Amino acid sequence: MIKDMTKCERCKYSAPGLHDASPCIGNMPQFSIEKDVECEHFKSMYIEYPLTIEGIENKFDTPISRESECGSLVKVAPCGEEYGGKTYLGILLGYLTIDANISFNTETNTLRVSPDHNPAIFVPELKKIIWGCGSWWGKIKSEEDLKQITSEDIENVWYVKMLKEMA
Secondary structure: OHHHHHHHHHHOOOOOOOOOOOOOOOOOOOOOOOOOOOOOOOOOOOOOOOOHHEEEEEEOOOOEOOOOOOOOOOEEOOOOOHHHHOOOOEEEEEEEEEEEEEEEEEEOEEEEEEEEEEEEEEEEOOOEEHHHHHEEEEHHHHHHOOOOOOOOHHOOOOOHHHHHHHH
């Protein structure tokens, strides 16, 4: 819990794990996670309470992202085991709101509420919406694109390759 953390552990300028060196922009020479150190540079990486809220900036002006291409045909391979690795034909409904992001501006004391968009794909065969973040999917631009998304396709995605190299 945040309450159990020292200021240095909560500070967005600290470098966790560097206990024997000067870990932050404050150059605290007596750094210790055992005690709270007074530092003029301390700024928590968490929203800490109580807060004084001067206003709320609502950015939920549209439930659909402007980059949406509603109606495009897509191929989608949902990640859940219940789908058995099968690829389905889907219809891209657009980049719809899946969640809300809330941030606090410490300089203006305002909360900013903005939508988190994700591709929503209706799969007629399943009679349900599959989200882009829970699947492998791609737009169908030609007959060639109608082929199934294979394990090889997934293995060749740049971030999958990067994660495998890091592991």
